[in-house]
Amino acid sequence: MNYKYKKQFRQNLVEWFQNEKRDLPWRKTSDPYKIWVSEVMLQQTRVDTVIPYYNRFLEKYPTLESLAFAPQEELLKMWEGLGYYSRARNLQAGVKEVVEKYNSKVPDNRHDISKLKGVGPYTAGAVLSIAYKKAEHAVDGNVMRVLSRVLHITDDIALPKTRKVFEEAVEMLIDHEQPGDFNQGLMDLGAMICTPTSPKCLLCPVRDYCIAFHEGDADKLPIKTKKTNTKKQHYNVYVAINQNNQYLLEKRPSEGLLADMWQFPMIETKDDINSEEQFSTLYGCKIEKVLxxxxxxxxxxxxxxxxxxxxxLVKVEQITKEPCNSRFFSKEEIKQIPMPVPMQKILNVLN
DNA sequence: TACGCGTGGTT
DNA sequence: TAACCAAGCGT
Incomplete structure (x- = not known):
């Protein structure tokens, strides 16, 4: 793309963004901490889902320090239902490091900010360009879709090495005066106009510079090969009540799926497994009655x-001591405990 | 590099 | 309805 086209492309994009951008809570601030929080929440998560979480989260944790010293249980409760819970733990670890090592100032260069837990190439570029006006690339799924069409890039975006191609493309095109608006312009364009299916090319501010539009194959891009395969697991879940009307919950391990979240005891059902017996043995309680x-x-x-x-739903009597990662909670106490969505579904039928 | 990691919306 | 998708990162 020659110099004249590049210049017009970024002018059209930035001007379109400034006129048409969505009114979002994290666009009312330039606080790097708040931008950081928004970017972490937005990882693989829709804008409409994030908005209420973002507002509640920053009301609870308005500063780096308030988040750095928050109890993990409370933090996870704030994140409950948002998914990818390791984001919350990584964010807090990163924030702690900023407080301790950088005197509570979020680093303003890619080298340092990229070392923080949970801050990858995208989040680093987003915070640097939006909060600090640094001309840094921030390549996410939107950017790859938009630029694959504009520049007709046919590399497979499912391959990790392809991201570099798009980072270089952004470096070639980025507006050095308004890098934050440029990066967010690419993302808003991807979200509102240059959508995965049925792109609205007739409304696009940069269609004159879009190769795919001229070729008429915008809907064939980007190329993405990876496919999903999901496994099935079957569980018997025990909602166990003791004589005091308390419920047995256990805390999941601190690594892996739903780390550190709480759940009702569950036994994976495989062949030749008596799950009631398994339950009794593992949790040290006797099933008095299946309610x-x-x-x-x-x-x-x-x-x-x-x-x-x-x-x-079972009535149980505690026989031996509970395993250290499980205990009985009253219904009131359960409200303070972080539980993933499948457990919320169960909680809902207990009312 | 490939895969694990949540949830809810869309086609 | 099953598949796919959405402002990725850690290992």
């Missing part, structure tokens, strides 16, 4: 696996 065998049956679909859940 309801079909309390709730449902599927919960994760990105990479499906849980098939069969939930029973």
């Amino acid at each position: 309801e065998n079909n309390l709730l049956n449902f599927k919960h679909i994760f990105s990479h696996l499906t849980w098939e859940m069969e939930c029973s």
